[in-house]
Amino acid sequence: MNIILMGPPGAGKGTQSEKILEYCSIPHISTGDMFREAIKNKTPLGLEAQNYITKGLLVPDEVTIGLVKERLSKDDCKNGYLLDGFPRTIPQAEALQVLAKEISRPVELVINIEADKDELVKRISGRRVCPQCGNSYHLQFKLPKTDGICDACGSELIQRKDDTIESLNVRLDAYENQTKPLIDFYANLGLCKSVNGLKSIPDVFNDIQKLLDEVK
Ligand code: ADP
Numbered sequence: 174m175n176i177i178l179m180g181p182p183g184a185g186k187g188t189q190s191e192k193i194l195e196y197c198s199i200p201h202i203s204t205g206d207m208f209r210e211a212i213k214n215k216t217p218l219g220l221e222a223q224n225y226i227t228k229g230l231l232v233p234d235e236v237t238i239g240l241v242k243e244r245l246s247k248d249d250c251k252n253g254y255l256l257d258g259f260p261r262t263i264p265q266a267e268a269l270q271v272l273a274k275e276i277s278r279p280v281e282l283v284i285n286i287e288a289d290k291d292e293l294v295k296r297i298s299g300r301r302v303c304p305q306c307g308n309s310y311h312l313q314f315k316l317p318k319t320d321g322i323c324d325a326c327g328s329e330l331i332q333r334k335d336d337t338i339e340s341l342n343v344r345l346d347a348y349e350n351q352t353k354p355l356i357d358f359y360a361n362l363g364l365c366k367s368v369n370g371l372k373s374i375p376d377v378f379n380d381i382q383k384l385l386d387e388v389k
């Protein structure tokens with residue numbers, strides 16, 4: 174399956190990706206995770222992306238598209254992909270149409286997770302992530318089994334540097350102005366399906382599962 178997960182920051186894309194991957198084994202391509210890995214390893218890409226990410230701004234299209242192009246050309250994407258956080262702009266979506274055609278894996282489904290600002294603020298401010306494996310938790314809504322420790326790999330959980338209220342406001346603006354137009358872009362192609370992200374984590378997944386079953 175060739176799937177895109179869309180939605181504002183904090184809507185639950187990473188959380189639902191974990192569940193989707195248990196359900197269908199396809200590579201998970203999160204541009205946010207790829208940038209964070211590059212920052213951790215202090216690569217030239219990481220050094221370039223860091224300034225934008227900390228401020229909550231989008232990384233420039235040419236950099237992001239180059240990264241995804243390289244990733245989609247890897248062998249494992251011959252079986253499909255789950256894109257999480259890409260595309261985020263119209264030029265990225267247009268580039269993806271070309272890249273997907275090149276690998277004969279056209280986008281089949283765009284899942285748009287909806288949530289309002291009050292909920293996003295609550296989710297982002299309580300989010301804790303694993304710096305090792307990227308799993309995400311919440312101080313109220315998704316507690317790890319041991320306080321402050323990742324269930325999957327035992328690492329100490331941290332708060333993301335861009336999960337401040339200042340950065341979140343910039344990210345929400347970027348979402349409204351640059352990413353939200355993609356809903357119409359994919360609706361015009363007959364690919365966009367929305368789910369109510371305000372439900373509980375298992376209930377959101379239930380709705381996503383129904384959409385996946387229609388494509389499978
Ligand atoms: P995104 O990848 O869209 O930025 P995440 O998946 O990291 O969002 O979720 C943001 C935060 O909200 C995390 O702390 C996560 O545990 C929590 N969360 C995700 N989905 C839900 C939900 N349906 N209900 C309550 N909390 C949620």
Ligand code: AMP
Nearest residue numbers: 204205225226230231232237258259261
């Ligand atoms: P995320 O983990 O998806 O919340 O992404 C974290 C940050 O990485 C974003 O706020 C952006 O700065 C950057 N980023 C991730 N994906 C993209 C993208 N497709 N285009 C531009 N910037 C991105």
